[in-house]
Amino acid sequence: MLVRLPTSISEAQECLAEGAVPVGGATLVWATWQRDGFPELAMSLRELPAANAVAPGTLGAAVTLSRVGEEMPEVLRRAASTIGTGAVRRSATVGGNVVGSTLRCLLPAALVLDARATVLEADRVYETDLAEVVAKRPLLLGLRWRDPVVSGYHKDAADAGGPPPFVVGAAVHARGDGRRTLRVAARDGYEVLSESLPYEGDPEDAVRLLERTDFGALPAEARASVRRVVTDVLTRSADA
Known part of the structure; x- marks a missing residue:
């Protein structure tokens, strides 16, 4: 297997045009390749500056999870720190x-974080939402967002090899009109749900509104985790 290491967008696009298979840390595909055979040509973005950005509001796709540090919002930093x-x-x-x-x-x-994704194709670079990223699984160059006022995260404990643990994140965002928005997202099994709500200052009101959405159909233990994270984030946002 030949692995190309492009150092520019144009080089990366040439690799895609030649049929190179994108590979990051190979933690997900190595076992499959050992079983089914390795591709003739692969491409890593680890030498591509655009894919290695680590800055406020920006995180490159080639950045390893261990590098998601203090400059990142709490919800993203804590999520990365609990993986593997x-x-x-x-x-x-x-x-x-x-x-x-x-x-x-x-x-x-x-x-x-209401993040937007920058995506690389053989003939263009464009920005899109996370729904398209999940649906089409393109080659991701990086994520961009506007930093929230505060954010929080919780991941249930789980046994290795067992079902995916419940995960919930929340963030409060400032709006241009001086008001604030609460965004909440969770992973229940392999399903991900998210909601965005106006926040008027009362955590209990926000929790009650959230219960009227798909979050209200979660199991009782998961709903309790959502309540704790949302209440914590909204309480802290009152002082921010």
């Missing part, structure tokens, strides 16, 4: 988790 082992986080990438993984542990965090 330390060894996995030093190899697995943001793009591999959001696009390649069936669990998509970072997706709820990205949803509550």
Whole structure:
């Protein structure tokens, strides 16, 4: 298998045009390749500057999970820190988790940040929403968002090899009119749900509104986790 390491967008597009298979940390595909055979040509974005950005409001797809640090919003930082082992986080990438993984542990965090995705194709680079990323699984260059006022995250404990643990994230965003918006997203099994609500200042009112959405159909234990995260985030936002 030949692995190309493009250093520019145009080089990466040439690789795609030649049929190169994108690969990040290979934590998700290595076992499959060992079983089914390796592709003739692969491409890693680890040398591409646009895919390695780590800055306020920006995170490249080739960034490993271990590099998602203090400069990132709490919800994203905590989500990354709970994925796999330390060894996995030093190899697995943001793009591999959001696009390649069936669990998509970072997706709820990205949803509550209202993140937009920058996508690379052989003939263009464009920005799209996370729904298209999940549906079409394109080659992700990175994520961009506007930092929230505050955010929070919770992941249930789970046994290795068992069903996916329940995950919930929340964030409060400032609006241009001086008001605020609460965004909440959760992963229940392999399903991801999200909601955006106006926030008027009372956590209990926000929780009651959320219960009238699909979140109200979650199991009791999951709803309790959502309540704790939402209440915590809204309480902290009152001082921010």
